[in-house]
Amino acid sequence: MNLKRRLLVSTVALAFAGALPSFAAAEGTIAIITPSHDNPFFKAEADGAAAKAVELGYEAMILVHDDDANKQSQLFDSAIAAGVKAIILDNAGADASVAAVQKAKDAGIPSFLIDREITSTGVAVSQIVSNNYQGAQLGAEEFVRLMGEGGEYAELLGRESDTNAGIRSQGYHDVIDQYPDMKMVAQQTANWSQTEAYTVMESMLQANPGIKGVISGNDTMAMGAWAALEAAGRTDVIVVGFDGSNDVRDSIAKGGIKATVLQPAFAQAQMAVMQADQFLKTGATGLEEKQLMDCVLITADNAAKLETFALAE
């Protein structure tokens, strides 16, 4: 498995190294490294960044680390070896990614982080992250309102190594815990995964048939939970997600999942590329390293305006 993965990575690196001279755009190449595109959120990031890179005259090198810090490190090696001008990164772990970003910096390649923070400053040029805490508060306020300020509920947590899992959970509880009649009867991770959320929801429901609501750390888990609730004939349960995916938008439109919180992933990725371009041309972005982007509550009222992690005006 490990050997296979390594082989695959070197093949990818070779392909890029080989492709570079013939494809090289005027401005060089920007590497875009994200988690797996199985989650449409990360695909939207990669698509947004790639589109902007091409628009600005760069070649885009799209890579996925599958939330594996070792793989991410190898991808950085490949990108450095390929002589990319800049790296756009949605990282594979707040602590574990610092070394990789530092390695690129030492090689003279600036990194621009999106979506997830790392635990050091001064290593990346920009860290543009959604205000997950503010977003989680919005989701929780709506969840509490839908629950009539009381009742039993369950929480699905994201992957523990991802800082956003903890931030969102804290944001949820910052609001929900101010309501004494809201009773959390189950809290479990489903690692951002739809299939895992399905299984977790099934067992949560068996153990706690009185559940009235489920608050989920992201949309893919909300979809998994909703599928399990539908299978159990419990479509009365209130589900709230986070991300603003098209899947959840469609579910909201059909009266399934009740709400989600949009992270402007597409715009965020494009902004990172614009800042990279600015930095490469002028040596500075003119902005603070850490930049927050506000999230937006999505309900039946505005779901129709949502498309690929962007909200129409």
Added chain:
Amino acid sequence: MKQLALTAACVAAVLSLSACKIVKTGGDTDKAPAADASGDDARIAALMTETWEPKLIPAITERALTPAALRTALAGGLEAAGTAHGKAGSGVGAAWNFAIAGEGTVTAAKLDTRARVLDVDTDGDGTADLTLQLGPVVKGSALRDFSPFYDFSGFRDQIEFAKLGRALNDAASARLTVPEGDPTGKTVSFTGVLALKSPTETWLVTPISVEVMP
């Protein structure tokens, strides 16, 4: 007004109390709070003592517009109104935050909730044009984002920054006296802050003072 001073004194007492607690558990008083999350409460408490009464309350009172003046300013666009009278929150897409002070008639009161609110008509047309949040659950971070002396880049991360927002909201709602009985139809005076992302959205005010006239 006397009541306000009394509540202010209470808040100050609570704040200094929590500071005492830190001395007790932290041991060494000269030691700075830990940089990680374990030091958040101590750091936020110190920041609150330093800024809430001495800086933020006066800043809100001094910069407050009347509802009519804010409406006039907003007619020229949110960006222009914000630049002239408000303060933008940190980051892209963040709201403009304004201070507001005025009077109006309570058109509706929702007091049987943890997020108590009064709907208020300030232009005399009989329909509410703003909502006063009486807490204890207060939405948003307008108090934090209105203040020029809290800057996101000076905080460890969004969690610590959010804790400040919550501490400010809690301090504000602790100052308020919730009206007894149904205040609908009565006159209310208020001072507070609000966050706007569009010039036409409903005004959700986080008040630092609310007084329902008898």
